[in-house]
Amino acid sequence: MKLEAQQPKLSLPVSPQRDHIRGNPEAPLTLLEYGDYECPYCGRAFPIVRKLQQELGDRLRLVFRHFPLNTIHPNASIAAQAAECAAAQGKFWEMHDILYEHQHDLGDRDIVQYAMKIGLEIYRFEADLSSERFVARVKEDFKSGVRSGVNGTPTFFINGTRYAGPPEIGAMLEALEQAAQESV
């Protein structure tokens, strides 16, 4: 408890207008992830987050924000932009999933293939990606993470407070259940 109280808070609140939300938008629990599509730890967390959503169902909404560490992951930023281009066609989460399922193959050609596979209008997708129109959005996500005390990926926030435990199903479920009790 004490530990949680000292954890940083989310500097940019979740907003349905700007954020990508999966699950019940009115859910009492929010799990927000700052992630990088090329980060192996995020890759390992991906099935855990899916499992959490299965376990908690309508009680949980997921939010994903980009935190690409291009210094060590050269494809992270372009992958994040690709997810935003997919969002422009209403398919953010489809792209999100396929990127994490293929995080070792994030070259330009791979990404276009994923776009086709999830049924995006491909000319529009390619035009959006090459215009770099979502660079600013990805940077805004990144900055909001830095200002919220994100120091690596993945970093999770539960109802706006940084989650300090390990990215494991048991520990995360416990933290979410505790947050649920506190919010009653």
Next chain:
Amino acid sequence: MPQDTALQPGSKAPDFCLASGPESKTSLADYRGKRVVLMFYPADWSPVCGDETVLYNEILPDITALNAQLLGISVDGPWCHEAYARAKNLKFPLLADFEPKGAVARQFGVYREADGISERALFVIDEQGIIRWTYVSPIDQNPGADGVLTALESLNQGASV
């Protein structure tokens, strides 16, 4: 506790001159008129440092926009720093507090005698060479970058940090 020995805001930052590469040297005085973010970290290659140096590399444009220069510093030698910076694609100088080992870390009060490495510590130094913000993080914890940015922004507003 080493935390207590770290130089505090208001102190003059001790000048130093260290290797910033196999054939180059960097002094704190070189940056007079500019702000300096001095990032002491325990060692090249250790995983947490990796995260910290990488994160700071990502926010370099923000640090530069606040009229500051970022300098990393550890007890590793210049060849080690060079290999590390290349492997991690780092775009800021890494200074070698190598001989006499940890001398600069000692001057700033952040040397860990028993371990032979420095603390994970951050100092924000102003245009006149005065320390304006000090933070010593638990050694295994990447401190993130919010504190440094907030400190630099408050210097912009002329407030005391």
